[in-house]
Amino acid sequence: MNRPIVLGAGPAGSMAALLLAQSGARPILIDRNQEVGDAICGGFLSWRTAETLRGAGCDPETFGARRVTRLRIFAGSRQAEMPLPETAYGLSRHALDSALRARAVAMGAQLEIDHARRVAPGVVEGKRQIWKSPAIFLATGKHDVRGERRPRDAPDPALGMRVRVPAAADVERLIGDAIELHLFPGGYAGIVLQEGGSANICLALRKSAFAEMGGDPWAIFQHLARDNPHFARRMNCTTARLPIDTIAAVPYGWIARDTEDGIYRLGDQAAVIPSLAGEGMAIALASAKAAVASYSHGQGSAHFQRQFARRAAQPVGVAKFLWHIAETSRGAAAMTLSSRIFPGIARLAMRASRID
Ligand SMILES: Cc1cc2nc3c(=O)[nH]c(=O)nc-3n(C[C@H](O)[C@H](O)[C@H](O)COP(=O)(O)OP(=O)(O)OC[C@H]3O[C@@H](n4cnc5c(N)ncnc54)[C@H](O)[C@@H]3O)c2cc1C
Numbered sequence: 001m002n003r004p005i006v007l008g009a010g011p012a013g014s015m016a017a018l019l020l021a022q023s024g025a026r027p028i029l030i031d032r033n034q035e036v037g038d039a040i041c042g043g044f045l046s047w048r049t050a051e052t053l054r055g056a057g058c059d060p061e062t063f064g065a066r067r068v069t070r071l072r073i074f075a076g077s078r079q080a081e082m083p084l085p086e087t088a089y090g091l092s093r094h095a096l097d098s099a100l101r102a103r104a105v106a107m108g109a110q111l112e113i114d115h116a117r118r119v120a121p122g123v124v125e126g127k128r129q130i131w132k133s134p135a136i137f138l139a140t141g142k143h144d145v146r147g148e149r150r151p152r153d154a155p156d157p158a159l160g161m162r163v164r165v166p167a168a169a170d171v172e173r174l175i176g177d178a179i180e181l182h183l184f185p186g187g188y189a190g191i192v193l194q195e196g197g198s199a200n201i202c203l204a205l206r207k208s209a210f211a212e213m214g215g216d217p218w219a220i221f222q223h224l225a226r227d228n229p230h231f232a233r234r235m236n237c238t239t240a241r242l243p244i245d246t247i248a249a250v251p252y253g254w255i256a257r258d259t260e261d262g263i264y265r266l267g268d269q270a271a272v273i274p275s276l277a278g279e280g281m282a283i284a285l286a287s288a289k290a291a292v293a294s295y296s297h298g299q300g301s302a303h304f305q306r307q308f309a310r311r312a313a314q315p316v317g318v319a320k321f322l323w324h325i326a327e328t329s330r331g332a333a334a335m336t337l338s339s340r341i342f343p344g345i346a347r348l349a350m351r352a353s354r355i356d
Helices: 011-022 047-055 091-108 171-176 207-212 218-229 229-235 280-296 300-324 329-341 343-352
Strands: 005-007 028-031 066-076 077-090 110-113 116-120 125-127 130-132 134-137 158-165 178-184 187-193 201-204 243-252 264-267
Touching: 005 011, 011 028, 011 091, 011 134, 011 280, 028 091, 047 077, 047 264, 047 280, 066 116, 066 187, 066 329, 077 178, 077 329, 077 343, 091 110, 125 229, 158 207, 158 218, 171 187, 171 229, 178 218, 178 229, 178 329, 201 207, 201 218, 218 229, 229 329, 264 300, 280 300, 300 329
Parallel strands: 005 028, 005 134, 028 110, 066 178, 134 264
Antiparallel strands: 066 077, 116 125, 125 130, 158 201, 158 243, 178 187, 187 201
């Protein structure tokens, strides 16, 4: 079979399937889930993400995305606010992933539901059947597949946790059209309003900080609210005990510098940018575009992977640097203060952590 296989229908996989279908390549898009989930994510679509989505006929505003025009940073009782270089958006992953998957299918991608157990050049071994193709676009994101595992040697990896505070006048007034970054020792929380007006609160925390705070996600949110008055005001917008979704061991900073013949690694399988930058989805979409272009021009997977690794190096490096500064008390305080006094530097950092 010569039809390309795209494994994983997250942002990277759906975008690749959509572009392959547009080019007439009749891709098979495989995902393990029939129902589109709601991935743990900050839900911040950068201006680069929005631009690529619009180019593919998926304007985020048509799915109800909220406009985001300002960045607000908090460290303890300190605060800074500045305009974003360009308009960004807040949108749930359920809304985004559903729209992209539907668009890929509408353009002609064939959607199949199967759980891949192993991937090797030319073959995807699914639970349901074995799929063969000389071109496999690996877009399983955070999830590794046997045969194509990423190294897990980070001494203190990050964990992700997410709660949703229901829409309310208080939430709207406090957050408005800003993306908020609340910096804590060992991690940060990103808060943004999404379609329908609920607030997505996504926490990325070092495993060591998670353990120090007792390892119970709800108790950790409460603990952070006790020590951080601005964060407490957001959490206190509801009295309900909210459900928390978690994800373990995110390999922030990892970049695939090479690949096997016929395997194009996309999205988080290509480069995992620290989520503080809010550029993971832009990288997912950019990698899909670049891989499909390489495939269409017959340039091969290794060529694509090396080129993309070079493109991703700057944003990933800048985001790693910012994340390391932000996760210490002194660094967070300095970052907030310098953003207030020199907003131009903050804007420069925001631009430097985008994928070109
Ligand atoms: C805490 C946190 C906060 C973040 N916040 C932001 C943010 O605000 N903005 C931003 O731009 N980025 C953010 N990111 C990054 C962003 O979530 C990822 O970069 C993005 O999801 C990568 O997309 P992807 O398509 O590569 O993978 P994914 O979104 O993980 O999609 C993978 C797909 O593959 C499928 N799949 C997995 N395994 C298999 C299998 N074995 N067989 C078949 N199908 C399979 C899954 O069902 C899924 O549909 C954040 C990340 C974290 C961890």
